[in-house]
Amino acid sequence: MIKRTSESTLNQGLAVALGAVAGALATAFGAYLTAQTSEKIQKKQARRDAYASFLHEVAAFKNHLHTLERFLSSQGVSRSREEMTEAEEKARELSPHLASLQRQTITTSLAGPDRLASYAKSITLSLAQIYAALESKAAENAHDSGKDLARMQRINALHTKVTRDAEEFEGYARGQL
Numbered sequence: 001m002i003k004r005t006s007e008s009t010l011n012q013g014l015a016v017a018l019g020a021v022a023g024a025l026a027t028a029f030g031a032y033l034t035a036q037t038s039e040k041i042q043k044k045q046a047r048r049d050a051y052a053s054f055l056h057e058v059a060a061f062k063n064h065l066h067t068l069e070r071f072l073s074s075q076g077v078s079r080s081r082e083e084m085t086e087a088e089e090k091a092r093e094l095s096p097h098l099a100s101l102q103r104q105t106i107t108t109s110l111a112g113p114d115r116l117a118s119y120a121k122s123i124t125l126s127l128a129q130i131y132a133a134l135e136s137k138a139a140e141n142a143h144d145s146g147k148d149l150a151r152m153q154r155i156n157a158l159h160t161k162v163t164r165d166a167e168e169f170e171g172y173a174r175g176q177l
Helices: 002-074 081-092 095-111 114-139 145-176
Strands: none
Touching (some): 095 114
C-alpha cells in the first residue's frame, strides 16, 4: 500500500512538472510570436513613415520651386542688379529644402524596396535639375527668348516626369504596405 501511494504521488508530481513545462513553453512561444508580429508592424510603420515623409518633402519642394518660377516670371525682360540679387537670393533659399529632400531620399532608399528607392532617386534628381535651371535663370540678366523657351520646355518635361514618378512611387508604396 505504501508503494501505490508513492507511485501515485510520483505520477502526480510528474504531471505537475510536465504541466509546468508545457505552460512555460506555451508562454515562451506566445511571447515569441508576439515579438515577431510586433517587429513586423514596427518595420511596416517605419516604411510607411519614410514613404509619407518623402512624398511630403517632394510636395513642399515643388511648392518652393513654383514660387520661385512665379517670381522669376514676374520680373521684366531686363533686370536691374538689385532684381538679379533678389532673384539669386530667392533661388539660394531653396538650397536647404533640396538638402532636406536629399536626406529624405536616403531614408526612403534605406526603407526599400529597390524599386521605390529608384523612384525616389529619380524624383529627387529631376527636382534638382529644375532647381538648377531656375537658379541659372535667376543669375541671368538678359532675356533670351530662345534659351528661355528651351529651358521652360525642359522644366515642364521634368515637372511632368516628377508627377508621373511620384504617382508611381505612391501606388507601389501602397502595395508594399
